[in-house]
Amino acid sequence: MKRILLVDGDPAALRLLQQELAVLREACDLSFVAGAAEALALLEQSTYDVVLTDIHLGGMGGLELLAEVKRRYPQVVRLAYSGCAHQDLVVRGLAVAHQVLPKPLSAELVWGTVSRACALRDQLGSAALLTLVSGLHRLPSLPSVYEELVTVARDDSSTIDQAARIIVKDAGLAAHLLHIVNSVFFNLRRTVVSPAHAVALLGLETVSALVLSASVHQTLQTAESDRATVASLQRHGLAVAQSARQFVSMEEVGRLALDQAFTAGLLHDLGRLVLETQMPAECRAVRQLMEGERLTDVEAERVVLHATHAQVGGYVLALWGLGAAVVEAVVFHHEPRSAHRREFSVLTAVHVADGCAQAERSGMESGKVDHEYLAEIGFADRFAQWKAAV
CATH class of the missing domain: 1.10.3210.10 (Hypothetical protein af1432)
Structure with missing residues (x-):
């Protein structure tokens, strides 16, 4: 079962996200937090497959959070989302995120993206490939x-x-x-x-x-x-x-x-x-x-x-x-x-x-x-x- 950590600084948006993604609970373990500090604290305590964050967080922004995740936990799939994903923002986001998703998030979009990203990670992390390299x-x-x-x-x-x-x-x-x-x-x-x-x-x-x-x-x-x-x-x-x-x-x-x-x-x-x-x-x-x-x-x-x-x-x-x-x-x-x-x-x-x-x-x-x-x-x-x- 995939473990996904979702981060959104807007309490109302976080509640909507919990409701929208509730259908995924049989397929994956979901955790929801309101800020970067809470997300990093959870990552220190437990192992996650995916971090999915809003780009526009208060304090440490979403891209800064993903940069820190990339440095500390390079095996974690990093995803970002935004309601105004202009090309320049997407390009900047892809420097630290595996993919930048548009709002509103749907269960189908999240699960499809997570499945693809984890499949890619698993391919690149296979024992046979690492032995060859x-x-x-x-x-x-x-x-x-x-x-x-x-x-x-x-x-x-x-x-x-x-x-x-x-x-x-x-x-x-x-x-x-x-x-x-x-x-x-x-x-x-x-x-x-x-x-x-x-x-x-x-x-x-x-x-x-x-x-x-x-x-x-x-x-x-x-x-x-x-x-x-x-x-x-x-x-x-x-x-x-x-x-x-x-x-x-x-x-x-x-x-x-x-x-x-x-x-x-x-x-x-x-x-x-x-x-x-x-x-x-x-x-x-x-x-x-x-x-x-x-x-x-x-x-x-x-x-x-x-x-x-x-x-x-x-x-x-x-x-x-x-x-x-x-x-x-x-x-x-x-x-x-x-x-x-x-x-x-x-x-x-x-x-x-x-x-x-x-x-x-x-x-x-x-x-x-x-x-x-x-x-x-x-x-x-x-x-x-x-x-x-x-």
Whole structure:
């Protein structure tokens, strides 16, 4: 049974919340408190799976509370909610919360979100995955250039020139960025001649994601690695990123999801890159098993590695602090039904985009798209339109 701690500084709102969520008491253990101090005191005394707080608390605010929970109890799922969840507030919230929910909260929304978040946590905390990760030579660290760009992106007063100055600190990275932006994938009508030009045309979030991808590929491309494989993964990631963002745009689910879909698509095979460059012998064994036993890559990875490249990639992104929507899409992009999410999301877009990209390479009709999953979420009839847009 999941244990959930709910925090709201408005007594009337807290009472309404207790009434609305009463139906969940058979499925989970609910505790309600009116402030951050009470919440932290309970967390010291007992173990909780989830903390769900209103952003606008008196005294220590909800985001400050979640930052403290993140520091003291990193295994706890952190959720926030607000009645005025503008994009800038959501972006700030996602720095410390796994997800920001809109008011009013319903039992269905809370339970669905908690189920998905705990499923993601359980995947990333599995013994098999942790054993595999501990055997890697090293995990890539979050590139400092990307960290600086994220800081600039969160500052409303920042300028394009500020972002460009950060990128050009690394001449090789800047050149790699311009090469990617001017590739056929973006199909721009003009040549992009500078990082500032790239930011102006594509937006800081997209450029930041490209910088992150380019930095990781440069870091992991060692002398021992198969450079052709690394280059192929990079091209595939860019194709999936473009398609995933296009699918989100077609469903009109918001600007934030557009950026998340692009980032998740770009990095969905990060785990494969990590494994190919650090465990080449094991990856060869995976490919041999796929060919000899006609297994999927995920099935063969579970036999050889006892975990999957999707889990490894999600683990790295979670360590880097990327948002839950991006991490979820990476972890479950081969097995979307395992995420317990039953609506169109960034995960849906990345899953379908990856399947379409695989289909194009193999000549299959729809690659590895899970059509039963699309039917379950009510989007089976959209697949043909998405595929036609690629």
